[in-house]
Structure formats: C-alpha cells, structure tokens
Amino acid sequence: MIETVIFVLKIPDLKQFLLLALISISSATNAQKVDSIYVHLYTDSLKKGTYNYINIDGLLSNGRYIPLDSTQLLFKSSYGKFYGNSLFIDRDCPVEKVKIEVTLRKNESLHKEFVIYIKKKEDNERLPTSEEILERIKQQSKEKNKSGKG
Numbered sequence: 001m002i003e004t005v006i007f008v009l010k011i012p013d014l015k016q017f018l019l020l021a022l023i024s025i026s027s028a029t030n031a032q033k034v035d036s037i038y039v040h041l042y043t044d045s046l047k048k049g050t051y052n053y054i055n056i057d058g059l060l061s062n063g064r065y066i067p068l069d070s071t072q073l074l075f076k077s078s079y080g081k082f083y084g085n086s087l088f089i090d091r092d093c094p095v096e097k098v099k100i101e102v103t104l105r106k107n108e109s110l111h112k113e114f115v116i117y118i119k120k121k122e123d124n125e126r127l128p129t130s131e132e133i134l135e136r137i138k139q140q141s142k143e144k145n146k147s148g149k150g
Helices: 011-031 130-148
Strands: 034-039 050-053 056-060 065-068 073-077 081-083 086-089 097-104 107-118
Touching (some): 034 065, 034 107, 086 097
Antiparallel strands (some): 073 097, 097 107
C-alpha cells in the first residue's frame, strides 16, 4: 500500500520558508570569492553628452563570471562623473581620452586601470529605415538572379 503524504504550509510558515530559502541562496552566492576582474567594454570610445556604461565582470573562485556594479566596485576617472557603472561625459568635454580606475571594494589589490578615447565624430548619421533595408535586399536578390541566369 502506498501512502501519500501532503504537507500543508500555512501562509506565515510559507513566508518564513521563502525567506530562509532566499537567505540560503544569497549566502551561497556571496560565499564565492572574486578572484579577478575584467573590463569588457561595449564600445571603443566614449560618447559626449551621454552616460557610458563601463562593464566589469568578476571571475569567481568556482570559475563562473558575474557582472559587478558600483556596490562591489569603486570607480574613478580623470574626467566626467560616475553614476553607478555609467560615466557621464558632458558635451563640451575638452579632453581626448579618459583614464578610468576600477577597484574591488572587498579586495583593493584587484584593481584595473585603462584609457578610453572620446569619440570625435558626431552621431548624426542617418540610419536606413526597415523599408529601405528590405528594398535593398530585394534589389540585391533580383541582381543576383539576373547574373546567375547567363
């Protein structure tokens, strides 16, 4: 004979269980130590008049990578102002490059310094519309079919 056992948790018990589970998961994640930090930029230059996200990843002792933010990192720069991981460069920026320093708060020996240049060309380029792209693809397809029928 097989017996089925059903556990019924009352709402206060369920809340306590979820809180305990969340704390356990959180402490397990935090138990991993960041062994090194890496800079992974989305661009090769900083844009004036905007926020430029500085992407820093940490390599954990278990081999996994995690994104790091300003709660775990200390950001400094030779120009501009940091808001979290984003460096704001104003429109009338007179410098051609910015030196950035990133330090892990829990281990100051994990430190990176790098230079990023300021973009000189304005972002006023007109990008093609979806319709223009589709028309270009159709045109290229027609030309390909004509040249292949010779």
